Amino acid sequence: MKLIKFLLLGIVFGIVMAKSEAVSWFRIQEMFRFQAFHMYGIIGTAVTLGVIGVAIIKQFNIRDFHGNPILFLPKDKSVARYLIGGIIFGLGWALSGACPGPMVVNIGYGFLSMIIVFFFAIVGTYLYGVLMKKLPH
């Protein structure tokens, strides 16, 4: 039953993503065309509150509910993997109008053709695993 809290958080996430319309292909197009503030408002609010909260956690060494320190591991220094990987991700994000979270929210919403997108996202992840040693990182 330790997992029930993650189920509840997932449910809230799914509802918020659907009701904010962040799972909509139309909204992603509107964002990439800079024709509304909506998506920037969502991401901007989340990041602004996130920066403040993470700074507070670090400043006061706030611990998690197990009593362990909340650690933020720095990501590996590199440019190539983040830039190239990011560009490939962005191409797919604009085309399908969904990043991984919204894909499954859409499936729950009833857009079952999104199962195809999600299945191929798994295939794409596998393809990365196969090719990773040959890619610049």
Add this chain to the structure above:
Amino acid sequence: MRELITQTWAWWFSGAMIASIMFFLLYFGQSFGFSSNLRTICAAAGLGKTNKFFDFNWKAQTWNIVFLIGSIIGGFIAAQFLSDGGPVNISNATIQDLSKMGIAAPESLQPKELFGWDAVFTVKGFLILALGGLMVGFGSRYAGGCTSGHAISGLSNLQLPSLIAVIGFFIGGLVMTYLIMPLIL
């Protein structure tokens, strides 16, 4: 009152809820990153036998798979109980731009020209969905995260790699939107 729920939720409320979810996950000893699930699914499918990248203790990621299942349920609840089935309330400028590519004004959350079964069962329609998914899956693992892991969690921790990744997301998104989509749609 009911209208407050069925209409599009405000950006500030939605953004604050997403930040809250990130903090709850941190408090529960985990971190917010959705695309890790794609790798976990590969590992759970036994692909670790042939590829070391998928040979890890994926059961430790069960919490995130449960979060994913919750997300599906959340989408279902939103559609069944919290929506009036109205179209996405996007700007007129976007509607006009999209009509030039043959995408009609919204009737629901998604364009039927891309996600309707009539479109999906054409070669072009299928390839659009398949290639879109393939690039999202490949790119998120190559970049080490997606919108949640980099744009939300990473930027909140002021990580330069995440900023580079987010810049990449936008370069890719703009190239697709302005240069490639007008050719293929």
